[in-house]
Amino acid sequence: MLRAIGFIGYKGSGKTTAIIKVARILKERGYKIAIIKHMPEHDIDKHMSDTYRLRQVSPNVIAITQSSIVIFRKRSDNPVEVLMSVAPKVDFVLVEGLKECKLYPRIICAREIGEVGKLMNGLEIAVVGPISEDYEKKEFVEKRYGLRVFNVFNEANTLADIIERKAFMLPGMNCGMCGYDCYTMAKLIVKGERTVNDCKALGRDLVNVIINGKPMILNAFVQKLIRNTVIGMLSTLKGFEKGEIVIRIRR
Numbered sequence: 001m002l003r004a005i006g007f008i009g010y011k012g013s014g015k016t017t018a019i020i021k022v023a024r025i026l027k028e029r030g031y032k033i034a035i036i037k038h039m040p041e042h043d044i045d046k047h048m049s050d051t052y053r054l055r056q057v058s059p060n061v062i063a064i065t066q067s068s069i070v071i072f073r074k075r076s077d078n079p080v081e082v083l084m085s086v087a088p089k090v091d092f093v094l095v096e097g098l099k100e101c102k103l104y105p106r107i108i109c110a111r112e113i114g115e116v117g118k119l120m121n122g123l124e125i126a127v128v129g130p131i132s133e134d135y136e137k138k139e140f141v142e143k144r145y146g147l148r149v150f151n152v153f154n155e156a157n158t159l160a161d162i163i164e165r166k167a168f169m170l171p172g173m174n175c176g177m178c179g180y181d182c183y184t185m186a187k188l189i190v191k192g193e194r195t196v197n198d199c200k201a202l203g204r205d206l207v208n209v210i211i212n213g214k215p216m217i218l219n220a221f222v223q224k225l226i227r228n229t230v231i232g233m234l235s236t237l238k239g240f241e242k243g244e245i246v247i248r249i250r251r
Contacts, residue, residue, distance in 0.1 A: 018152045
């Protein structure tokens with residue numbers, strides 16, 4: 001099961017440093033790691049550059065250099081979902097930024113006490129960053145918010161232990177089968193009132209495609225795409241009812 005953890009903070013709060021420290025430890029423990037970094041568009045695709053001009057014609061552009069390949073895709077409402085559909089199979093995804101995504105727990109990276117409160121949304125499991133080097137600020141945050149504050153330079157192993165235990169990622173389908181939307185369920189999991197096993201969509205195929213008796217293997221993103229497309233078309237027709245849908249296409 002894919003597990004994710006977000007690193008959220010303002011500029012200069014140590015997000016990248018924290019991710020590097022944790023990623024190295026998780027790799028040493030034998031895990032496969034992927035890192036997603038949210039960047040302002042102008043940082044990677046400057047206005048009027050060649051790639052910018054190409055993207056005005058096509059939303060999908062692949063840039064190839066001697067050492068790397070960069071894929072530009074039109075951003076969807078859920079960028080993490082799209083990225084997961086093209087990412088290699090991994091054990092952990094470490095996400096820098098993407099504050100709007102509420103499908104997984106997060107670590108707050110902060111310089112000052114006020115930043116912690118502004119970044120809290122019920123999914124936070126720890127605090128890191130320059131604030132950890134000030135004893136009074138660290139003590140205040142731990143007492144006020146009940147969150148442990150870690151110094152990634154000498155407590156990275158302990159932070160990695162917590163990530164191993166608490167990282168998860170919900171599918172973002174908001175199907176309601178658990179009785180909640182995904183954000184509410186994620187907060188309950190972080191609080192310890194629910195577990196990932198309470199998510200009815202995880203581990204269950206929402207869409208099955210069988211061709212000539214052979215099942216196709218579909219990842220969660222493709223299943224959701226097919227499901228939402230079919231339901232979207234059928235729901236406009238007279239006689240549509242909620243429930244299990246079976247479609248057979250014959251040659």
